[in-house]
Amino acid sequence: MKLLNLLFGWVFTIVRSISIKVKIVLLVFFPAVGIIAFFSLVFYDTYDYLVFNKNMTSIINISNKVSLVAHNLQIERGMSAGYMTDRLDDTRALLDEQREASDSAIQEYYEFVNTMDVEKYDKIYMEQINKISSNLKTISEFRNKINNFSVNGPEVVNFYTNLIGDLLQSVVIASKISPDNDITKVLIAYLNFMYAKEYTGQERANGNIILRSNVFSEVQYAKFVATIAKKDVYMNYFFQLLPHNYSKAQEIIENYHLTVEETGVVIQEYEKDIMTNAKSLNFSIEASQWFSDITEHIDNMYLVEEIIGELVNEVLYINIHKGNLKLIYLIVFFVFGLIFNVAFALIIASDFIIRIDRIKKYLTNVAEHKNLSEELALSSKDEIGHIAASINDFIVFIKKILLSLQDQSEANMNIAGKLVEASNAVTNTLTNSEQLAHSNIDIGMDIGRISEDNIEESKRTMDLMLSTQNELTNMQKLIDTLSQEVEAESKVENEIANDINELVREAEDIKTVLTVIDEIADQTNLLALNAAIEAARAGEHGRGFAVVADEVRKLAEKTQSSLGEINNIINKVLQGIVNASKTITANSKEIYKMVDTADVVRRSAVEMAGSMQEVAKVAESSMESSDSIDGKSKDMIEGLGEINGAIAEIGQQMTSMHSYADEIENHVTELRNALSVFKLSK
Structure with missing residues (x-):
C-alpha cells in the first residue's frame, strides 16, 4: 500500500480533487469512447471492404471488356498471320471484317474506361490500363504495315501476343489487389482460363503459319508445341482453382463439357497431324479447315470465359451483400449499445442524485422544523x-x-x-x-x-x-x-x-462521511469536465455526449450543493447540542x-x-x-x-x-x- 501511495500518490490526489459528477461522467465517457473507437475501426474496415468490392465490380467489368478485346485480337492475330503467309484476297476480306469486330470491342473498352474515376482505383492497376489504352492506339499503324507486307509472320504474332499480354496483365494486377480470398481465387482461375485461351489463339496462329508454309521451320514448330503445353498447364490450373461452391461454377463446368470438350477432341487430332507431318509437309488437313475449327473452339472457350466473368460478379455481389449486412448490423449494435450505455449511466447518476437530494431534504426538514x-x-x-x-x-x-x-x-x-x-x-x-x-x-x-x-x-x-x-x-x-x-x-x-x-462525537462521524461524499462529488465534476472536452473534440459525433456530460456535471454540482447544505444542517444541530450541554x-x-x-x-x-x-x-x-x-x-x-x-x-x-x-x-x-x-x- 505504501508503495502504491509512493508511486501513484499524485494520481490519488488528483482523483480526490475531482467532483463526483466529473467522475461519473468519466466512467461513462471512457467506455463510450472505447465503444466508438472500436466501432470506428470495425466500421472503417467493413466500409473500406465494401467500397473496395464495389470498385472491384468496375474492375471486373473492365476485365470483361479486356476479355472481349483480347478475344477479338486473338482472332485478328490468327487471320493476320495467315494473310501474311498466303496473301489471298479472300483472307484479306475476312481479316477486314475481324478488324471491324476488334475495333468495336476496343471502342467499348475506351467508353467504359473513360467513365472511371481514376482516384478510386489502385495506382498500379490504372497505370496498366493507361498502358493498354496507349498500346491499342498503335494497332492502326501496325495494320498498315501488315497491309503493305512490311512485317513478317512472326513479327505479326509477337505484336498481337504482346498486346494481348498487356490486356491479360491487367487481370493479373486485379487479382493481386483483391482483399478477398474467394475473389482472388476466382480471378486467378479466370486469368488461367484466359491464358489457356490465349495460348490456344497462339496455337491457331502458329498452326496456320505451319500449314500455309512451303518449308519446314524448326522455330515455328517449337513454338507450336510449346503453346500446346502451356495451354494444357493453364487449363489444369483453371480447374484446380475454380471454386465449386457457387452455382455459376457448376454452369461453367457443364458448358465446358458441352462445348469446349466437343471441339477440343477435333483440335487434338489436328495437333497430332501437324506435329507428325510438320517436316514432310504432308498434312491431312487444310489451313482453312484448321483455322475454322480452332476458331470455333476458341469461340466456345470465350462463351465459357463470359460465364467465368459472371461468376466473378456473383462472388462480388455476395461479398457486397454481406458487407452491407455487416455494416447494418454494426450500426444497429453501435446505436443500441451506445443508447444502453448512456441510458444506464444516466439512470445510475439520476438515482444517485435523487437519493442525495432526499437525504438533503430530510436533514433540512430536521433543521428547520x-x-x-x-x-x-x-x-x-x-x-x-x-x-x-x-x-x-x-x-x-x-x-x-x-x-x-x-x-x-x-x-x-x-x-x-x-x-x-x-x-x-x-x-x-x-x-x-x-x-x-x-x-x-x-x-x-x-x-x-x-x-x-x-x-x-x-x-x-x-x-x-x-x-x-x-x-x-x-x-x-x-x-x-x-x-x-x-x-x-x-x-x-x-x-x-x-x-x-x-x-x-457521533455527529462528527457523520461529518466525516459527508466529507467523503463531497470528495466523490468533486471527482464526478472533473469527470463531466473531461467528458465535455472530449465531446467537443469529437465534434458533431460528440454532441450527444456533450449533452450527457453537461447533465451529469449539473447533477454532480447539485450533489455538492446538497452536501454543503447537509453539512450546515449538521453544524446547526451540533451547535444546538453544544448549547444544551x-x-x-x-x-x-x-x-x-x-x-x-x-x-x-x-x-x-x-x-x-x-x-x-x-x-x-x-x-x-x-x-x-x-x-x-x-x-x-x-x-x-x-x-x-x-x-x-x-x-x-x-x-x-x-x-x-x-x-x-x-x-x-x-x-x-x-x-x-x-x-x-x-x-x-x-
Missing part, C-alpha cells in the same frame, strides 16, 4: 443506503437523548417547585420562630417584675422551646431530603452531559451551589436545635429553683438572643436558597423551551 418523529425513507444496499441508515440511527439516538432531556427537565421542574415550596415553608417557620424569640426576650425582661408568675411562664416557655425544637427537627429532615434529591439530580445532569458529548452544565453548577447552601442551612438548624435544648434546660432549672430566676432569666435572654441571631442567619440562607431555586427553575424552563421545538414521538 426540528421534526425528529420521522425516519429517512431510503433503503438500499450501497454506500448511500449505509449513510441513510447511519443518519436514521443518529436521529434515533438524538431523539432518545432529547426525550430523556424532556423527562429530566420535567423532573427538574418538579424538584425546583418542591424546593421553592420547602423554602417558603422554612421561611414562614423562621419568621414565626423569630417572632417567638422576640416574645421570649420580652418575657425575660419582665421576669424580674413578675416573679410570682415565673413558674407558669417557665412552663409556657418550656412548651414553646419544645415546639420550636420539633419544628427545627422537621426542618432538618426536610433539608436532608432536599439535599439528597438535589444531589441525585446533579448526577442525572452529569449523565445527560456525557450523553450529549457522545452525541457530538452548556445549559445542563450551568444547571449542574447551580445545583451544586444549592447543595452547599442546603448543607449550611442544615448545620444552622442543628446549631439552633442545640441552642433550643440549652434554653429548655434553663427553663427546667428555673422551675427547680426560683431563687436563681434572675440569673437564669439573664441566661435565657442571652440564649434567646443567640436563637434570634441564628434564626436571622437561617433566614438569610433560606433567602439565598430560594434565589438558587428560582435560578434553577429558570434554567429548567429555558431547557424545556429549547426542547419543545423538537417534534418527538415516544
